[in-house]
Amino acid sequence: MEQKVKEPRYHIVKRADINGKEAWIIRVVAILSALLLCAIITMVCTGDNPISIFATIFKGAFGTQRKTWITLQYVAVLLIISLALTPAFKMQFWNVGGEGQVLMGGLAAATCMITLADKLPNAVVILLMVVTSILAGAIWGVIPALFKAMWNTNETLSTLMMNYIATQLVAYFTIVWEVPKGSGKIGIINQNSNVGWLPNVGNKYLLSIIVATVVTIGMMIYLKYTKHGYEIEVVGESQNTARYVGISVEKVIIRTMLLSGAICGLAGLLLVGGINHTITTTISDGQGFTGVMVSWLAKFNPIAMIFTSLLIIFMGRGASEISTAFELNQSFADILTGIILFFIIGCEFFIRYKIVARKDLGKENA
Amino acid sequence: MENREVAISLRGITKSFGDVTANSNVNLDVYKGEILSLLGENGSGKTTLMNMLAGIYYPDAGQIIINGKEAVIRSPRDAFDLGIGMVHQHFKLIDVFNATENIILGLEGKLNIKEAEKRIKEICDKYGFEINTKKKIYDMSVSEKQTVEIVKVLYRGADILILDEPTAVLTPQETEKLFNVMRNMKHDGKSIVIITHKLNEVQSISDRVAVLRHGEFINDMKTSKTNAQEMTDMMVGHSVSLNIERPEPVDPKPRITVENLTVVDEEGLVKLDDVSFTANTGEILGIAGISGCGQKELLRAIAGLEIVKEGKITYIHQDGRTEELLGKSPREISELGVKLSFVPEDRLGMGLVGNMNLADNMMLRSYRNGKSRFFTEKKQPRELARKVVDKLQVATPSIDTPVRLLSGGNVQKVLVGREISSRPKVLMTAYAVRGLDISSSYQIYDLINQQKKRGAAVLFVGEDLDVLVELCDRILVLCGGKVTGIVDGRNTDKYTLGSMMTQKGEA
Amino acid sequence: MFSLVAFIPRAVQQGVPLLLGSTGETITEKSGNLNLGIPGVMYVGAISGVIGSFFYEQSCASGELNGFFAIFIPLMCALIGSLLMGLLYCFLTVSLRANQNVTGLAMTTFGIGFGNFFGGSLIKLAGADVPSISLSATSAYFSKSLPFASKTGWFGKVFLSYGFLAYVAIIIALICAYVLKKTRVGLHLRAVGEDPAAADAAGIDVKKYKYVSTCLGCMIAGLGGLYYVMDYACGVWSNDAFGDRGWLAIALVIFTIWKPDIGILSSILFGGLYILYLYLPSGTHTEYKELYKMIPYIVTLVVLVITSMRNKREDQPPKSLGTNYFREER
Numbered sequence A: 001m002e003q004k005v006k007e008p009r010y011h012i013v014k015r016a017d018i019n020g021k022e023a024w025i026i027r028v029v030a031i032l033s034a035l036l037l038c039a040i041i042t043m044v045c046t047g048d049n050p051i052s053i054f055a056t057i058f059k060g061a062f063g064t065q066r067k068t069w070i071t072l073q074y075v076a077v078l079l080i081i082s083l084a085l086t087p088a089f090k091m092q093f094w095n096v097g098g099e100g101q102v103l104m105g106g107l108a109a110a111t112c113m114i115t116l117a118d119k120l121p122n123a124v125v126i127l128l129m130v131v132t133s134i135l136a137g138a139i140w141g142v143i144p145a146l147f148k149a150m151w152n153t154n155e156t157l158s159t160l161m162m163n164y165i166a167t168q169l170v171a172y173f174t175i176v177w178e179v180p181k182g183s184g185k186i187g188i189i190n191q192n193s194n195v196g197w198l199p200n201v202g203n204k205y206l207l208s209i210i211v212a213t214v215v216t217i218g219m220m221i222y223l224k225y226t227k228h229g230y231e232i233e234v235v236g237e238s239q240n241t242a243r244y245v246g247i248s249v250e251k252v253i254i255r256t257m258l259l260s261g262a263i264c265g266l267a268g269l270l271l272v273g274g275i276n277h278t279i280t281t282t283i284s285d286g287q288g289f290t291g292v293m294v295s296w297l298a299k300f301n302p303i304a305m306i307f308t309s310l311l312i313i314f315m316g317r318g319a320s321e322i323s324t325a326f327e328l329n330q331s332f333a334d335i336l337t338g339i340i341l342f343f344i345i346g347c348e349f350f351i352r353y354k355i356v357a358r359k360d361l362g363k364e365n366a
Numbered sequence B: 001m002e003n004r005e006v007a008i009s010l011r012g013i014t015k016s017f018g019d020v021t022a023n024s025n026v027n028l029d030v031y032k033g034e035i036l037s038l039l040g041e042n043g044s045g046k047t048t049l050m051n052m053l054a055g056i057y058y059p060d061a062g063q064i065i066i067n068g069k070e071a072v073i074r075s076p077r078d079a080f081d082l083g084i085g086m087v088h089q090h091f092k093l094i095d096v097f098n099a100t101e102n103i104i105l106g107l108e109g110k111l112n113i114k115e116a117e118k119r120i121k122e123i124c125d126k127y128g129f130e131i132n133t134k135k136k137i138y139d140m141s142v143s144e145k146q147t148v149e150i151v152k153v154l155y156r157g158a159d160i161l162i163l164d165e166p167t168a169v170l171t172p173q174e175t176e177k178l179f180n181v182m183r184n185m186k187h188d189g190k191s192i193v194i195i196t197h198k199l200n201e202v203q204s205i206s207d208r209v210a211v212l213r214h215g216e217f218i219n220d221m222k223t224s225k226t227n228a229q230e231m232t233d234m235m236v237g238h239s240v241s242l243n244i245e246r247p248e249p250v251d252p253k254p255r256i257t258v259e260n261l262t263v264v265d266e267e268g269l270v271k272l273d274d275v276s277f278t279a280n281t282g283e284i285l286g287i288a289g290i291s292g293c294g295q296k297e298l299l300r301a302i303a304g305l306e307i308v309k310e311g312k313i314t315y316i317h318q319d320g321r322t323e324e325l326l327g328k329s330p331r332e333i334s335e336l337g338v339k340l341s342f343v344p345e346d347r348l349g350m351g352l353v354g355n356m357n358l359a360d361n362m363m364l365r366s367y368r369n370g371k372s373r374f375f376t377e378k379k380q381p382r383e384l385a386r387k388v389v390d391k392l393q394v395a396t397p398s399i400d401t402p403v404r405l406l407s408g409g410n411v412q413k414v415l416v417g418r419e420i421s422s423r424p425k426v427l428m429t430a431y432a433v434r435g436l437d438i439s440s441s442y443q444i445y446d447l448i449n450q451q452k453k454r455g456a457a458v459l460f461v462g463e464d465l466d467v468l469v470e471l472c473d474r475i476l477v478l479c480g481g482k483v484t485g486i487v488d489g490r491n492t493d494k495y496t497l498g499s500m501m502t503q504k505g506e507a
Numbered sequence C: 001m002f003s004l005v006a007f008i009p010r011a012v013q014q015g016v017p018l019l020l021g022s023t024g025e026t027i028t029e030k031s032g033n034l035n036l037g038i039p040g041v042m043y044v045g046a047i048s049g050v051i052g053s054f055f056y057e058q059s060c061a062s063g064e065l066n067g068f069f070a071i072f073i074p075l076m077c078a079l080i081g082s083l084l085m086g087l088l089y090c091f092l093t094v095s096l097r098a099n100q101n102v103t104g105l106a107m108t109t110f111g112i113g114f115g116n117f118f119g120g121s122l123i124k125l126a127g128a129d130v131p132s133i134s135l136s137a138t139s140a141y142f143s144k145s146l147p148f149a150s151k152t153g154w155f156g157k158v159f160l161s162y163g164f165l166a167y168v169a170i171i172i173a174l175i176c177a178y179v180l181k182k183t184r185v186g187l188h189l190r191a192v193g194e195d196p197a198a199a200d201a202a203g204i205d206v207k208k209y210k211y212v213s214t215c216l217g218c219m220i221a222g223l224g225g226l227y228y229v230m231d232y233a234c235g236v237w238s239n240d241a242f243g244d245r246g247w248l249a250i251a252l253v254i255f256t257i258w259k260p261d262i263g264i265l266s267s268i269l270f271g272g273l274y275i276l277y278l279y280l281p282s283g284t285h286t287e288y289k290e291l292y293k294m295i296p297y298i299v300t301l302v303v304l305v306i307t308s309m310r311n312k313r314e315d316q317p318p319k320s321l322g323t324n325y326f327r328e329e330r
Helices: A020-046 A050-062 A065-090 A098-116 A122-151 A155-176 A206-225 A227-237 A239-244 A249-276 A287-297 A302-325 A332-352 B046-054 B076-081 B099-103 B113-127 B142-155 B172-187 B199-205 B228-236 B295-303 B330-335 B347-351 B358-366 B379-391 B408-421 B438-453 B465-471 B494-501 C004-030 C038-059 C067-095 C100-126 C136-143 C147-151 C153-160 C164-182 C184-194 C196-201 C206-232 C245-255 C260-279 C288-310
Strands: A010-014 A353-357 B006-017 B020-031 B035-039 B061-066 B069-071 B084-087 B160-164 B191-196 B208-213 B216-222 B254-264 B270-280 B283-288 B310-316 B322-324 B340-343 B426-430 B457-461 B474-479 B482-488
Touching: A020 A050, A020 A302, A020 A332, A050 A065, A050 A302, A065 A098, A065 A206, A065 A227, A065 A249, A065 A287, A065 A302, A098 A122, A098 A155, A098 A249, A098 A287, A122 A155, A122 A249, A122 C288, A155 C245, A155 C288, A206 A227, A206 A249, A206 A302, A227 A239, A227 A249, A227 B358, A239 A249, A239 B347, A287 A302, A287 A332, A287 C100, A302 A332, A332 A353, A332 C067, A332 C100, B006 B046, B020 B046, B020 B191, B020 B208, B035 B046, B035 B172, B035 B199, B035 B228, B046 B076, B046 B084, B046 B160, B046 B191, B076 B084, B084 B142, B099 B113, B099 B142, B113 B142, B113 B172, B142 B160, B142 B172, B172 B191, B172 B199, B191 B199, B199 B228, B208 B228, B216 B228, B228 B494, B254 B295, B270 B283, B270 B295, B270 B457, B270 B482, B283 B438, B283 B465, B283 B494, B295 B340, B295 B426, B295 B457, B340 B347, B340 B408, B347 B408, B358 B379, B358 B408, B379 B408, B408 B426, B408 B438, B426 B438, B438 B457, B438 B465, B465 B494, B474 B494, B482 B494, C004 C038, C004 C153, C004 C164, C004 C184, C004 C206, C004 C245, C004 C260, C038 C067, C038 C100, C038 C136, C038 C206, C038 C245, C067 C100, C067 C136, C067 C206, C136 C206, C147 C153, C164 C184, C164 C206, C164 C260, C184 C196, C184 C206, C196 C206, C206 C245, C245 C260, C245 C288, C260 C288
Parallel strands: B020 B216, B035 B191, B035 B208, B084 B160, B160 B191, B283 B457, B283 B474, B340 B426, B426 B457
Antiparallel strands: A010 A353, B006 B020, B006 B061, B061 B069, B208 B216, B254 B270, B254 B310, B310 B322, B474 B482
């Protein structure tokens, strides 16, 4: 043939299997490269040397005992939310509605605290808070699941919309209950009576950490050792197989989203009743979205999620320490987190695939 | 006639997927202005070979010469540029587009629907198609969709058309229409390759026939100078004695009776048409037929996975009690105490979960059992997995290996091992030995025979006629969703079966 | 007193960023890419424009801005910034086949962070001695309306009182609608989003279409951010002021069932709903304004559910939305 024809020079091959070690090396390399890039960017912005930058990051997250506790508490909340989303993701249901489910849980808790404070004894209020917040989260989670099961409504879009409906509901009640009038804020609820404040265990940070531990272990067991967990896995892997062995796919979707929403509600309870003692529209601080990434990066493994959520919180807290130290803006943390995420997201490709050069390229030269 | 111009010339084409060789060293010529039938059994490599012409696959070795020039076809676009168009068995049409939009998809230049519709109409008039250019694909019948696909290829000015089993989805009338169109195209000087395994069609439409078997080119000849017997012989090869064991059925009693079963798919196509038969205990009932003749739907209907239009499927217990299985989900069927096992055709997409390990795959059927209502029982599946690995000699690093990493034969052993572990009363298998090497195949036959000996009613859907003839006690032949007969496996041969499989068209 | 003539211009001003965002997201989604990074992209577009014009204003100490550069520099910066975001998204999801949801959310985190960081630190980083970012000079060029707009009474107020980007937004939406409906490129793009395998078989370069449409989509959305800060906010950047408009733009895509021309009026409707609370009769409790702001999302959800219930094929999301395509290697 006269014109030069180009044969494909390389093709992308799915790796049959990659041993765990190799996969982790790829991930670690990715994180290190990301950290390097972060360091360079930080250097450009601050003019400081990278070692002291990393020292500052570490100081920000673990510099004092109090900072360490706060870091751990943040990790705990993010971990709970990530764990909540995980069963949904495992069955390939893209629940990006964690934000809304957390808010609804928090709103339910706040409602109990505000409306029942002087009517019922503290213990009863707390009990009601637990029940209603879990229920509220579950309801918020199951609505998109019902749409999906009945009409196959795209769940990414529906859960996304549910987030903002929840945000506006919270905004509405914030003004209904604002203290003082006109401030647009609720402020600390029951500051004097402390009704509905979740009890301190040891110190005020420990409760979330304990709950997170319980949820982590519980979720690990649920996914790995229970019939429900098994069904979730089968539905996620292949709906065809699920039907073949008689699993009702719709039922599993609804049940799993009830659970997913319920745990998000629990996170909302902790945020309102245990940590902030107030409610704002930004109380979950985007963690419903961050949780999606934490869960996905950990390959839906609850134990690995401890590390991924720690990594994200560590970077966030560290970066905000940098911002403070160099009088930069707090959002610096988001930039660094974003960069690390991009690297980890990108590196998964090299774990799943390898690029193979085509062997016989002789023909076109002949 | 002998000095016709060559349109396509394939030289030494080889293609393999992993360990499986789909085509090895195939040489084939297609002349201008002829209709060539590419004949072969399922899995003989016909479609793979043609896909290399259409730019779907790229050959590992060999040359493709188009109109006297060596060509490199990397993509469908390259194929179009060379004037090659293929109508795939699975149509590649956009559902929400109308016919015109699909036909002109991928072309360049200014979009002029009116002009395009005019040209489509010209093509239709020239060759005798009927097409409603404004109709959306999702509103179309299969035959209309096929017409769109063919017009799409012609619209691109293709001189070489490849049709992959075009008649599999058509009624006899539609087939006749298609053949008329094909003859018109031939007279217009186009070369047509039709992939098929229906001998009567080969005879009625083609000028020449080329036969592939096990990925190798066997022979080609003028259709007028051959006959059905010779073609069948080439297609299936010489009768080989496989020496598959066939114990005498012990005390056969009816286990499942199927009466007047009719299944219509979403497209409105009749998949099973008034099918009735009885499957007995201690007996292997073979089900033969060209692929897509309703075998899959039959097994799925019995397993409770198909929406059935009408009919009855009755299960008869050991003590004579009967259960109606129709309208029950797989779970309800198993809760009735009906022990039904099903080895589906799609092993990793349906029978097993590729990403799960052996032990977890064992649980698919049994995970609801166990003492606890909430927790899964992991010990028994692990034991079962170990037992299956030992007994069936599954080559696997461990029972914690995801099954997708196993080779085809081992995957099938895991699946069959699980399905027979429940000591089924009814065992259904679909293409149980497809893609398996000889020794694995024999192992599967042995396992099926063991189930027969312990009194299970076995339904064996197969494609290799030699195997069916040697393994099965009775063989039910399906053709186009209808039962063309049930024959005694001991008193039949594959040629009889072969002609029954294609009977519908001849009748 | 509710005055329609006063209300419509405000609704339009609210609607323009939404329109640009949703037009961008629509053509992105038409290629099968569900880009949840759009809110981030809009932030990046806005801040890139701010950075560009900040330095330009700084360099013109005298305050005498050249009209062309005052518009050209921020415009180019916004386009380049959002283009880079689009390239990043495509590289990760199309070339590296990463999960679209995760990539999009990461981009939103990054983009919002990027916007707020530079919005808050630009002055310090640049070592300038101004109290806050207020680009009123540049903004004047962006929000300049036609000279005779004020002379034509209610007509001018309703139709002619906007900065040029508002008209650009409408033109872009019309062009996109036209391209999608009437041209070969649009046909191919829709095919890619519906069934990439079939498009591939028809000889369409799926990767190219995904890259180009997503990047263009991001650039259009980035303009939405630019309009917000330069025209609507009069050149004053304040962190998080852009709020949830990015998500509202995604909602608008669903609401318009993936049709940019419907987006023009819908965006004004959404914009109107967004500010409707301002027109509540006095004496109404202010909390209800939050419920009014909920309406766009509820309406969108209802539209989404109803379209999936009715199951009319033309109104569904592009069939391959959210999934990546690569030719199967057997």
